[in-house]
Amino acid sequence: MTSDMPDIVTRFAPSPTGFLHIGGARTALYNWLFARANGGKFLLRIEDTDTKRSTQEAIDAILKGLQWLGLDWDGDAISQASRADRHREIAQALLESGNAYKCFATAEELAEKRDAARAGGERFRGDIWRDKQAEAPENTPYSIRMKMPREGAHTIVDRVQGSVTVQNAELDDMIILRSDGTPTYMLAVVVDDYDMGVTHIVRGDDHLNNAFRQLPIYEAMGWSVPEYAHIPLIHGPDGKKLSKRHGALGVDAYEDMGFLPEAMRNYLLRLGWSHGDDEIISTQEAINWFNLENIGKGPSRFDFDKIDSLNSHYLRTLNASELLPYIKSALENLIDHALSKTEEARLLKALPSLAERAKRLPDISESAALYCDIRPIALTDKAAKQFTDETRPVIADVANELEALTSWNSEDIKNSIMSFAEARDLKPGKVMQPLRAALTGGKQSGDLAETLEILGQVESIARLRDQAAA
RNA sequence: GGUCCCUUCGUCUAGUGGCCUAGGACGCUGCCCUUUCACGGCGGAAACACGGGUUCGAGUCCCGUAGGGAUCACCA
Numbered sequence: 001m002t003s004d005m006p007d008i009v010t011r012f013a014p015s016p017t018g019f020l021h022i023g024g025a026r027t028a029l030y031n032w033l034f035a036r037a038n039g040g041k042f043l044l045r046i047e048d049t050d051t052k053r054s055t056q057e058a059i060d061a062i063l064k065g066l067q068w069l070g071l072d073w074d075g076d077a078i079s080q081a082s083r084a085d086r087h088r089e090i091a092q093a094l095l096e097s098g099n100a101y102k103c104f105a106t107a108e109e110l111a112e113k114r115d116a117a118r119a120g121g122e123r124f125r126g127d128i129w130r131d132k133q134a135e136a137p138e139n140t141p142y143s144i145r146m147k148m149p150r151e152g153a154h155t156i157v158d159r160v161q162g163s164v165t166v167q168n169a170e171l172d173d174m175i176i177l178r179s180d181g182t183p184t185y186m187l188a189v190v191v192d193d194y195d196m197g198v199t200h201i202v203r204g205d206d207h208l209n210n211a212f213r214q215l216p217i218y219e220a221m222g223w224s225v226p227e228y229a230h231i232p233l234i235h236g237p238d239g240k241k242l243s244k245r246h247g248a249l250g251v252d253a254y255e256d257m258g259f260l261p262e263a264m265r266n267y268l269l270r271l272g273w274s275h276g277d278d279e280i281i282s283t284q285e286a287i288n289w290f291n292l293e294n295i296g297k298g299p300s301r302f303d304f305d306k307i308d309s310l311n312s313h314y315l316r317t318l319n320a321s322e323l324l325p326y327i328k329s330a331l332e333n334l335i336d337h338a339l340s341k342t343e344e345a346r347l348l349k350a351l352p353s354l355a356e357r358a359k360r361l362p363d364i365s366e367s368a369a370l371y372c373d374i375r376p377i378a379l380t381d382k383a384a385k386q387f388t389d390e391t392r393p394v395i396a397d398v399a400n401e402l403e404a405l406t407s408w409n410s411e412d413i414k415n416s417i418m419s420f421a422e423a424r425d426l427k428p429g430k431v432m433q434p435l436r437a438a439l440t441g442g443k444q445s446g447d448l449a450e451t452l453e454i455l456g457q458v459e460s461i462a463r464l465r466d467q468a469a470a
Numbered sequence: 471g472g473u474c475c476c477u478u479c480g481u482c483u484a485g486u487g488g489c490c491u492a493g494g495a496c497g498c499u500g501c502c503c504u505u506u507c508a509c510g511g512c513g514g515a516a517a518c519a520c521g522g523g524u525u526c527g528a529g530u531c532c533c534g535u536a537g538g539g540a541u542c543a544c545c546a
Contacts, residue, residue: 013546014546015545015546017545017546047546048546049545049546050545050546052545053545053546054546080546103544107543107544110543110544111543114542114543118471118472118542121471121472122472123472123473123542124542126543126544143544145544158475161474161475161476164474164475165474166473166474167473170472170473170474170542172542174543174544175543175544177544178544179544180544182544184543184544184545184546185545185546186546188546189546204540205474205475205476205539205540206539206540206541207540207541207546208474208475208540208541209473209474209475209540209541209542210541210546212474230475232475232476232539232540233539233540235538235539237481239538241539241540267482270482270483270495271482271483272482272483273483274482274483274484276484276494277483277484277493277494277495278494278495279482279483279494279495279496280495296476296482296483297475297476297477298475298476298477298538298539299476299477299538299539299540300481300482300483301481301482302481303480303481303482303496303497305481305496305497306481306482306495306496306497307496308496309495309496309497310496316509353508356508356509357507357508357509358508414505417505418505427505428505429505429506430505431505432505432506433505433506435505436505436506436507437506440506442506443507444506444507444508445506445507446507446508447505447506448505448506449505
């Protein structure tokens with residue numbers, strides 16, 4: 001490690017074969033937090049050595065996902081493929097030092113050996129040419145394989161999983177340079193992590209076994225081994241592994257569903273990590289508190305109910321002008337016209353109480369539509385039942401009462417309705433329920449008098465008369 | 471199948487040998503508040519996978535069993 005590097009360097013190293021899924025997002029979050037918690041650096045490396053499967057779209061989606069989550073990385077994102085020369089150089093060095101060797105076997109030959117070994121209950125280590133270098137043929141393409149130790153064992157003291165030991169005899173002579181001269185992931189990770197000065201590797205525990213295959217490269221090069229923290233995977237709500245056809249979504253899908261990035265961060269943080277009984281954890285607190293030791297060891301399931309409750313909490317912390325941009329375009333879609341100045345003014349007053357009732361952003365835009373000019377408003381079945389021969393005249397009369405009001409504020413509106421009810425010897429609820437139905441069509445809204453105030457005298461009375469006349 | 475990892479309420483988790491009659495959160499649920507829906511307040515049901523040890527004492531340590539997961543490519 002270079003000496004001018006900070007004490008802690010982490011990295012997130014996604015392969016750009018798809019979107020940034022929820023597990024990757026959490027891995028990125030943990031790496032980011034650990035770096036930020038320790039005044040270190042958080043690096044981003046795109047593992048695009050598999051050029052066949054890597055796409056620019058996927059890279060863009062990953063970058064966008066990280067940005068949405070608010071996880072900023074230090075420096076430029078590094079393309080692993082662009083470092084192929086360096087990887088080849090190390091492969092060559094390994095070859096020259098006798099830690100790696102040329103393998104002339106063909107794919108078919110290898111597959112054959114592998115199947116045979118497996119059928120016999122043996123393990124195949126890919127070592128056909130391990131001890132036959134003297135017989136190396138001329139002008140034949142070859143791959144380069146790592147010459148793995150056969151005796152002894154390696155132990156990793158993983159920051160999450162604890163002490164883990166694997167016998168060296170389990171290790172195969174993996175390919176580090178393909179016969180077409182391109183480096184494999186197994187070589188590239190090690191070289192890049194070393195060159196980037198990565199001190200702590202925090203990644204999914206699907207890489208735990210790989211760590212042991214990578215160790216011999218560090219040793220052969222005389223490089224110090226980084227600290228490892230292998231975090232458990234996230235499963236779907238049913239406990240099954242998350243896959244593309246089974247509930248794995250890109251973070252953009254969660255954005256579309258109406259989750260706030262701060263809610264997502266809080267949820268992901270808490271999914272597999274804890275700080276006593278704390279549930280609502282601000283990003284600053286997360287940075288102050290985050291550590292590797294409190295990461296749980298078992299896999300966890302994604303639970304929409306819980307993230308909903310977190311999201312509704314964060315929704316409530318936003319004020320009206322912060323909220324409006326989040327819902328504006330969805331709302332305009334819903335009401336089929338651009339927001340007018342009056343509508344916007346109503347919304348600025350109504351939004352906080354709408355947010356209080358919402359779990360996700362669409363809940364807000366849907367209820368916000370009530371404050372727009374959408375006459376005649378649609379009625380739910382339940383609301384429609386409020387309009388009877390009995391209630392229609394009441395609505396009409398209340399409309400007249402309200403029209404006579406010279407000051408339009410919730411206090412006076414409420415008094416007017418209450419005294420109307422009293423004069424007719426009606427229970428307040430008998431009056432208010434039909435009113436509410438006529439004004440909202442059955443959708444959720446806040447306090448009735450306040451709703452009327454925000455809607456304005458003209459619009460309110462028009463809505464009431466729509467139903468009174470129907 | 472080999473190797474490695476994991477296992478506390480339905481879910482996320484607290485718990486690091488006595489403070490555990492196992493705590494919190496989400497969800498579920500009863501009551502209260504109330505002009506609706508929410509919010510809020512007060513309650514409730516709900517878990518140490520199983521079996522052996524070690525120990526005066528085990529959710530906590532050890533060993534087995536069962537279940538789940540990961541990995542065994544010229545993918546990453």
